[in-house]
Amino acid sequence: MSLRSRAARLRAQASAISRRPLFREGVREGMPMALGISAWGLVAGVAMAKSGMGVPMAIFMSVIVYAGSAQIAALPLIAAGAPIWVVWATTLCVSLRFMAFSFHYRPYFAHLPRPQRVALSFLMGDTNFALFIRRFPHWEPGIAHPDYFMGSALLTFGVWQVTIITGIIAGHAIPAAWGLGFAGTMALLALTCTQLRDSTSWVAAVVAAGAAVAAYALPLKLNIVVAIAAAVAVCVLADHARAARTGPRS
Amino acid sequence: MSALEIFVTAIGMAVIALLCRSSFLLPNEELPMPRWLREGLRYAPTAALAAVVMPELVMTQGHLIDTWRDARVFGALAGLAFYAWRRSLLWTILCGTGVMLALRFGLGW
Numbered sequence: 063m064s065l066r067s068r069a070a071r072l073r074a075q076a077s078a079i080s081r082r083p084l085f086r087e088g089v090r091e092g093m094p095m096a097l098g099i100s101a102w103g104l105v106a107g108v109a110m111a112k113s114g115m116g117v118p119m120a121i122f123m124s125v126i127v128y129a130g131s132a133q134i135a136a137l138p139l140i141a142a143g144a145p146i147w148v149v150w151a152t153t154l155c156v157s158l159r160f161m162a163f164s165f166h167y168r169p170y171f172a173h174l175p176r177p178q179r180v181a182l183s184f185l186m187g188d189t190n191f192a193l194f195i196r197r198f199p200h201w202e203p204g205i206a207h208p209d210y211f212m213g214s215a216l217l218t219f220g221v222w223q224v225t226i227i228t229g230i231i232a233g234h235a236i237p238a239a240w241g242l243g244f245a246g247t248m249a250l251l252a253l254t255c256t257q258l259r260d261s262t263s264w265v266a267a268v269v270a271a272g273a274a275v276a277a278y279a280l281p282l283k284l285n286i287v288v289a290i291a292a293a294v295a296v297c298v299l300a301d302h303a304r305a306a307r308t309g310p311r312s
Numbered sequence: 313m314s315a316l317e318i319f320v321t322a323i324g325m326a327v328i329a330l331l332c333r334s335s336f337l338l339p340n341e342e343l344p345m346p347r348w349l350r351e352g353l354r355y356a357p358t359a360a361l362a363a364v365v366m367p368e369l370v371m372t373q374g375h376l377i378d379t380w381r382d383a384r385v386f387g388a389l390a391g392l393a394f395y396a397w398r399r400s401l402l403w404t405i406l407c408g409t410g411v412m413l414a415l416r417f418g419l420g421w
Contacts (some may be wrong), residue, residue: 064315075330082359094401097405097406098405100411106359115313115318116315119318119319122319123318123322123326125321126322127329128326128329129325129327131340131364132325132329133325136321140313140318143313144322146321147324147403149321150324150325150328152326153324155331157328157333159331159356159357160329160332160333161332161335161336162353162357162360163333163357164333164336166353167356168334168336168337168340169410171337177407179334179337179338180330180338183330183333183337184330186333188361188364195357197351199323239414241409243368244384244387244408244409244412244413245405245409247316247365247369247384248391248404248405248408250361250365250404251369251388251391251392251408252401253361253401254361254362254365255395255396256401257357257361258356261380263355263358266355266358266359268361268362269359270358270360270362271363273363274362274363274367274368275366279374286360286364287369289360289362289363290356290359290363292359293355293358293362294352294353294355294356294359295352297351297355298351298352
C-alpha cells in the first residue's frame with residue numbers, strides 16, 4: 063500500500079471514530095479536566111525547562127514518557143546527576159499506581175487485539191481513569207467503552223503535550239509564583255471525590271492521604287507505594303471484618 | 313547528566329511507565345489472582361489519587377506546613393465544599409484555584 067493511501071485510510075478511520083457518540087461524550091466530559099491539565103502541563107514544562115536538560119531533550123522526554131508525575135519526580139534527580147537506576151526506580155514507584163488502573167480497564171478492553179490494548183495503555187492517566195470509572199462503574203455488554211476512553215484520553219494527551227511543550231519553550235517567562243499547578247492539584251482532588259462511592263473508599267482515601275504525608279521522607283517517592291499498600295490492606299481487613307460480623311456476602 | 317545519559321534515562325522511563333500501564337492488559341489470558349488481591353485492587357486507584365494529592369496540599373519543601381495561613385489549604389477546602397454542593401468538576405477546580413489565588417495575592421499567604 064502506498065504511503066498516501068495509507069494516510070488517507072488513517073484519516074478516514076480517525077474521522078469515523080470522532081463521529082461516534084461515546085467518543086464525543088468522552089471529549090465533552092474531559093473538557094473541565096483539560097483546564098487543570100493545561101495549567102499543570104504549563105507548570106511541568108517550566109520545571110523541565112529550569113532543570114537545564116535543554117529544550118530538545120525535555121520535549122523528547124515529555125512526548126515518549128507522557129507521565130507528568132514521573133517526569134516531575136525525575137527532574138531533581140537528573141539535575142543532581144543521580145545514577146540512572148535511581149531515576150528509573152523513582153519512575154517505577156510513581157508509576158505503580160498505573161497498574162491498578164490497568165487492572166480496572168481489563169474487562170473493558172480485553173476484547174481488543176494486543177497492539178490496540180498497548181496503544182490505549184499509553185494514553186492512560188489519572189484524570190481519564192477517574193472520568194472513565196465515574197461514567198462506567200461496571201462493564202456493560204454492547205457498549206463501546208474504548209470510544210469514551212479515546213475521547214477523553216486523546217483530548218488530555220493533546221492538551222498536555224501542547225501546554226508542556228509551551229512551558230518548556232517559554233520557560234522562565236512563566237513565573238512559578240502564579241501558583242498555576244494548583245489548578246492541576248484541584249483537578250485531582252475533585253476526581254478523588256468522584257471515587258468516594260462508599261464508606262470503604264472513604265477509608266481508602268483517608269488512610270492513603272495520611273500515609274503519603276507521613277511517609278513523605280522516604281526516598282524514591284516510595285511514600286505513594288506505601289500509601290496505596292496501607293490503604294489496600296486496611297480496606298481488605300475492614301471488608302473481612304464486616305463480612306465476619308454480618309455473615310458472608312454472596 | 314550528559315545529553316546521551318538523559319536520552320537513555322528518558323527511554324527507560326518511557327518503557328517503565330508503559331509496562332506499568334499495560335501490565336494487566338498485556339496477557340491474552342485472564343491472570344490467576346488471589347481473591348484478597350482482587351478485592352484490594354478495587355480500592356487502589358482511590359488510594360493512589362489521594363496519595364498523590366494530599367502532599368501537594370499540606371507540604372512545603374518536604375515538611376508539613378506549620379501555619380494555618382496557607383492559601384492552598386483554604387483553596388482545597390473551598391473546592392471540596394463546592395464539590396459537595398454542586399458535584400461539578402469544572403467549578404470545583406475554578407473555585408478552589410480562585411480562592412487560593414485570592415488569598416495568595418490578596419493577603420500574601
